Amino acid sequence: MSRIGKIARRTFLIGSAAIAGGVAFGVYKYNEDPENPLTSEGDKAVLNPFVFVDENGITLITPKAEMGQGVHTTWAALIAEELDVELSQINVLHGPPAVAYYNSALMGLALPFLDYEVGKFQDNLRGYVGEAGKLLGIQLTGGSTSMKDGFERMRLVGASTRETFKLAAANRWGLDRADLSTSAGMVSSSDGRTATYVELAAEAAALKPPKVDLRSPNEWRLLGQSQPRVDMLAKVTGTAEFGADIRVPGMKFATVRMNPKRSSMLRFDASETEKMAGVERIVDLGDGIAVIASNTWLAMQAADAIEITWQDANYVETTEGFFDQLAQGFDGEVNATPREEGDVEQGFAGTEVYAEYKMPFLAHSTMEPMNATALYTAEAMTIWSGSQAPLSARDSAAEAVGLAPESVDLIVPYLGGAFGRRGETDFSDLAARVAKAMPGVPIKTTWSREEDMRHDTYRPPAIARFKGVVTEGEAVMLDGQIISQSVLDLDGANRENVTGSFDQPYGIPNYRIRGYLAELGVPTGFWRSVGASINGFVFDSFIDEMAHAAGRDPLEFRLELVRREHAPSATVLETLKNMTNWTGQTPDGIGRGVAFTYSFGTPVAEAIEVQDTGNGIKIAKCWIAADPGFALDPSIVEAQLFGGAIYGLSAAIMGEITFADGEVEQYNFPDYDALRMHTAPEFDVRILENNKFIGGIGEPGTPPAAPALANALFDLTGIRARELPLIKTFDLIT
Amino acid sequence: MQPLSTHIIRAFPDVLIDPIASFNSIKIKLKKEGSVSFKLTVNGVSHTVDLPAEVPLLWVLRDEIGMTGTKFGCGVAACGACTVHIDGEAVRSCQVQVADVWGDVTTIEGLGQPDTLSILQNAWLENQVAQCGYCQSGQIMQAAKLLADNSNPTDEDIDDAMQGNLCRCGTYPRIRAAIHDAAKSMGA
Numbered sequence: 001m002s003r004i005g006k007i008a009r010r011t012f013l014i015g016s017a018a019i020a021g022g023v024a025f026g027v028y029k030y031n032e033d034p035e036n037p038l039t040s041e042g043d044k045a046v047l048n049p050f051v052f053v054d055e056n057g058i059t060l061i062t063p064k065a066e067m068g069q070g071v072h073t074t075w076a077a078l079i080a081e082e083l084d085v086e087l088s089q090i091n092v093l094h095g096p097p098a099v100a101y102y103n104s105a106l107m108g109l110a111l112p113f114l115d116y117e118v119g120k121f122q123d124n125l126r127g128y129v130g131e132a133g134k135l136l137g138i139q140l141t142g143g144s145t146s147m148k149d150g151f152e153r154m155r156l157v158g159a160s161t162r163e164t165f166k167l168a169a170a171n172r173w174g175l176d177r178a179d180l181s182t183s184a185g186m187v188s189s190s191d192g193r194t195a196t197y198v199e200l201a202a203e204a205a206a207l208k209p210p211k212v213d214l215r216s217p218n219e220w221r222l223l224g225q226s227q228p229r230v231d232m233l234a235k236v237t238g239t240a241e242f243g244a245d246i247r248v249p250g251m252k253f254a255t256v257r258m259n260p261k262r263s264s265m266l267r268f269d270a271s272e273t274e275k276m277a278g279v280e281r282i283v284d285l286g287d288g289i290a291v292i293a294s295n296t297w298l299a300m301q302a303a304d305a306i307e308i309t310w311q312d313a314n315y316v317e318t319t320e321g322f323f324d325q326l327a328q329g330f331d332g333e334v335n336a337t338p339r340e341e342g343d344v345e346q347g348f349a350g351t352e353v354y355a356e357y358k359m360p361f362l363a364h365s366t367m368e369p370m371n372a373t374a375l376y377t378a379e380a381m382t383i384w385s386g387s388q389a390p391l392s393a394r395d396s397a398a399e400a401v402g403l404a405p406e407s408v409d410l411i412v413p414y415l416g417g418a419f420g421r422r423g424e425t426d427f428s429d430l431a432a433r434v435a436k437a438m439p440g441v442p443i444k445t446t447w448s449r450e451e452d453m454r455h456d457t458y459r460p461p462a463i464a465r466f467k468g469v470v471t472e473g474e475a476v477m478l479d480g481q482i483i484s485q486s487v488l489d490l491d492g493a494n495r496e497n498v499t500g501s502f503d504q505p506y507g508i509p510n511y512r513i514r515g516y517l518a519e520l521g522v523p524t525g526f527w528r529s530v531g532a533s534i535n536g537f538v539f540d541s542f543i544d545e546m547a548h549a550a551g552r553d554p555l556e557f558r559l560e561l562v563r564r565e566h567a568p569s570a571t572v573l574e575t576l577k578n579m580t581n582w583t584g585q586t587p588d589g590i591g592r593g594v595a596f597t598y599s600f601g602t603p604v605a606e607a608i609e610v611q612d613t614g615n616g617i618k619i620a621k622c623w624i625a626a627d628p629g630f631a632l633d634p635s636i637v638e639a640q641l642f643g644g645a646i647y648g649l650s651a652a653i654m655g656e657i658t659f660a661d662g663e664v665e666q667y668n669f670p671d672y673d674a675l676r677m678h679t680a681p682e683f684d685v686r687i688l689e690n691n692k693f694i695g696g697i698g699e700p701g702t703p704p705a706a707p708a709l710a711n712a713l714f715d716l717t718g719i720r721a722r723e724l725p726l727i728k729t730f731d732l733i734t
Numbered sequence: 735m736q737p738l739s740t741h742i743i744r745a746f747p748d749v750l751i752d753p754i755a756s757f758n759s760i761k762i763k764l765k766k767e768g769s770v771s772f773k774l775t776v777n778g779v780s781h782t783v784d785l786p787a788e789v790p791l792l793w794v795l796r797d798e799i800g801m802t803g804t805k806f807g808c809g810v811a812a813c814g815a816c817t818v819h820i821d822g823e824a825v826r827s828c829q830v831q832v833a834d835v836w837g838d839v840t841t842i843e844g845l846g847q848p849d850t851l852s853i854l855q856n857a858w859l860e861n862q863v864a865q866c867g868y869c870q871s872g873q874i875m876q877a878a879k880l881l882a883d884n885s886n887p888t889d890e891d892i893d894d895a896m897q898g899n900l901c902r903c904g905t906y907p908r909i910r911a912a913i914h915d916a917a918k919s920m921g922a
Contacts, residue, residue, distance in 0.1 A: 238803020416868030646904025
C-alpha cells in the first residue's frame with residue numbers, strides 16, 4: 001500500500017490522531033476555533049490531517065489536485081511558513097477523498113472579503129461562488145479557489161502544529177514554551193538544547209494544541225517569494241506519476257468506445273476482434289464496449305475493429321441547429337437578471353451601438369487523455385484517478401459498480417492538465433465498470449485521443465446581444481443579453497452563464513445584464529474560467545466597440561469607467577498603460593488591443609500587439625497586469641497568468657468543436673490545435689498586490705486574452721470580430 | 735482547419751526510417767502467430783519483448799517494459815509527448831513500430847535521473863518550466879536533439895525545432911528560456 005494509503009487507513013479508520021510514534025494535525029473549519037483540532041465532537045469529529053509527523057519525517061497532506069497550477073507547492077509553503085520547516089524537508093502527498101477536506105471557499109464560508117467592505121460586484125461574486133459550491137461536491141480543486149480556501153486555514157494548521165511541538169519540548173526540558181524557538185523542523189532552547197519535530201512526535205501526540213495567532217505578512221520567509229516547485233524535479237525526469245502512468249502488478253490495459261452521438265448502443269459485432277493479438281476480453285458495457293488486452297495499443301486496435309451500431313443522437317444533429325436553438329431561446333423567459341442599475345429602457349440621446357456575438361463549443365483537450373485504473377473485487381475497489389473532485393468521483397464510481405462509497409479507495413496521482421475536464425466523473429466510472437468485468441485484476445482504461453476529443457463535456461456555445469449608448473464620449477447605457485446552456489444543474493435563476501459580464505467593475509449608470517438558458521442536450525461542463533471565458537470576450541469586445549463609437553481611446557475609456565467602481569482594477573489598467581507605453585497610436589502593419597476582465601476575485605488587464613507579416617498575422621507580444629491581492633508565489637502566479645492567456649488565445653484563434661450527423665467532427669490535435677512555440681507571443685507580466693482580498697489565479701488570465709486579440713485585430717484591420725474562432729475572419733499564422 | 739499532412743511533416747522533423755537498415759539491425763525470430771521476439775536496447779539496458787511487429791515503440795516502453803516517462807498524447811505524431819531518441823535522432827515513438835527500431839533508444843529516464851540531472855534538465859528546473867508536466871518529457875527530448883545539432887540556437891531555431899511539441903498549459907516562454915540557458919551552460 002502507498003504511504004498515503006497507510007496514513008489514511010490509520011487516521012481515518014482507526015479514528016485517532018495519535019498513532020504509534022506519529023501525530024496528525026489539522027483543523028475542522030475555517031470559521032471555528034482551531035484551538036483543539038484533535039478532539040472529537042459528534043459529527044464534527046472527522047479529523048482532517050494536513051500535517052503528519054512520524055519516524056519517517058514530516059508529510060504535508062493536501063486535498064488539492066496538482067494539475068499544473070502549483071497548488072502542492074503553495075499549500076506546502078502556507079503550512080511550512082508557520083511550521084518553521086523548509087520546503088525541502090517535507091514530503092507532499094495528495095490526501096484521500098474525505099468530507100473533511102471540503103473546499104471552504106467554494107462553499108462560500110471563507111471568502112476573506114466577508115469581513116471587509118464589499119462592493120456590489122464582489123457581493124455578486126460571492127453569491128456565484130456559493131451557488132457553484134452546492135453543485136460541485138465539496139472537495140474540489142477548481143474555480144480558482146485553492147488560495148482563498150487555504151490562505152488562513154493552512155497557516156493556522158502550521159502555527160498550531162509548531163506550538164504543539166514547542167509545548168512538547170517545554171514539557172520534556174522543564175522550560176516555558178515562550179522561551180523556545182523553532183526553525184528548520186527543530187525546537188531550540190536558549191541554553192542550547194534541541195529536538196527535532198520527528199523526535200517530539202510521540203510526546204506531541206498527547207498534547208492539546210495551544211491557541212495561536214498568525215504571523216503578519218511582513219514576517220513571512222517563504223510566502224511572497226518564488227519557491228522551487230515540489231513537483232518540478234519529478235516532472236523534468238519523467239518520474240512524476242500521472243494517472244496514465246499507474247503500474248500495478250498483474251495489470252491489464254483497456255480502452256473504451258462510447259457513442260459519439262452521446263446516446264445508447266444498439267448492437268456490436270466483435271467476432272473478428274476476439275482473435276486479435278493481445279486481446280483478453282471484450283466487455284459489453286451496454287452503452288458502449290471496452291477491450292481489455294495485454295497492451296493499450298493492442299486494445300485500441302481491437303476496439304477500432306469492432307463494428308458498432310449506435311443509437312441516434314437525442315439532440316439536433318448540426319452546429320447550425322444548435323445556434324438556431326440558441327437564437328430562438330431569446331424569445332423565451334429571462335433566467336436571471338443579476339445586474340440592473342439605472343433604467344436602460346428610459347431612452348437615450350446619443351450614438352447607439354449594437355452587436356451580436358457568437359461563441360462555439362470548445363473542448364478541453366488536456367495533454368493527458370482521460371484515463372483511470374481500477375482494481376475491483378466483490379467487496380471493495382481501489383481506483384487511481386486524476387480527479388479534481390475525488391469525493392464525487394469515488395461516490396460515482398462506487399455507484400457504477402454497486403459498492404458502498406466507503407468500500408472504495410480513490411488515489412489521486414498528478415493530473416496531466418485538467419482545465420475543468422477532470423472535475424467530471426465519467427472517466428473514473430468507466431474504468432470502474434471495465435474493472436468489474438475481471439474481478440481481482442487491476443485494469444487501466446485509457447481513452448484514445450479521438451475518444452477524448454469526441455466525448456468531452458464541452459464549453460457550451462453562446463450567443464450574446466448587446467446594446468449600448470454613448471453620449472459626448474461617455475458610456476450612458478449598456479444592456480446585454482446572453483444565452484447558453486448552463487453548466488450547472490440548478491433549478492431556478494442562476495448567474496453562472498452571465499458571469500464575466502454582470503460582475504464587471506464598470507461604473508456605467510444604466511447597466512443591465514440578462515441571462516437566458518437553452519437546453520441543447522449535449523454534455524457541457526466547466527472550462528477554464530467558465531462563464532467568464534465566454535462573457536469576458538463579449539463584454540470587453542462590446543466596451544471596445546463603445547469606446548470607438550465614442551471616439552475615445554479604448555484604454556482611457558475603460559480606465560475612466562473602472563475608476564468609478566474599483567480602485568485596484570483601475571491601477572491594473574494604469575499599470576498596463578505604463579508597461580505598453582500606450583499611446584493609442586500604432587504604425588502601419590501593427591495593431592494593438594487592450595482588454596480587462598475581473599474574474600475569480602482578480603482583476604486582469606491584457607494588451608496584445610499583432611503584426612501583419614505580409615505572410616499572415618502574427619501575435620507578437622502580450623502584456624499582462626493582474627492583482628490577486630497576495631502573490632503567494634510570484635513565479636507560479638506569473639506562470640498561471642501567461643499560461644491562462646495562451647489557453648484563451650488558442651481557443652480564440654482556432655478552437656471550435658462542430659457537429660454533423662450528431663457527432664463531433666474533430667478527432668485529434670490536427671483538427672483542434674492550439675498555440676505552439678512559434679505562434680505563442682512574447683510575454684511581459686506584472687503582478688500587483690493592491691487588492692484587499694486574495695483572489696484566484698488559475699483562471700483569471702484566460703478571459704481577457706480573446707478580446708485583447710480581437711481588439712488588436714480591429715486596430716490592425718478595421719474589421720470587428722464578433723464570431724469565434726478568429727481564424728474564420730483573419731489570416732492568422734498557425 | 736489544418737490539413738493533417740502539414741502537421742505530420744512539421745511535427746516530425748527528424749525521422750527518416752530506412753526499412754532495410756532497420757530490418758538488418760534487428761534479429762527477428764518468429765515466435766507464435768502474430769508475435770515476434772524483439773531485442774531492444776533502452777538507455778543502455780537490453781530488453782526482449784514478444785509482440786506483434788506493428789506495436790509502436792511508445793507502447794513497448796510504457797506497457798511492456800514499464801518505463802512511463804515517455805507519454806501518450808495523440809497517437810498521430812501531432813503533439814510530441816512521446817519523443818525519444820533512436821541512435822541520437824529525435825523520433826515520435828508512437829509512429830515507430832517495434833520492428834523498425836533501428837538502433838539504441840534513449841528516453842527521458844536515460845537523459846538524467848533526479849540525482850544525475852543533465853544540463854538541459856537542470857535548466858528546466860532552474861527556469862521552473864513545467865506546469866502539469868505531462869508534455870515535458872517530450873519537450874526535453876526534442877530540445878536535447880536541437881542542442882546536439884546546434885549549440886547556440888536562435889529564437890527562430892527554437893521555433894523551428896520545437897513547434898511539433900504541444901503544451902496545453904502554455905509553458906513555451908519558459909521552455910525557450912531554458913533552452914537558451916542550457917546552451918549557455920553547455921558552451922561554458
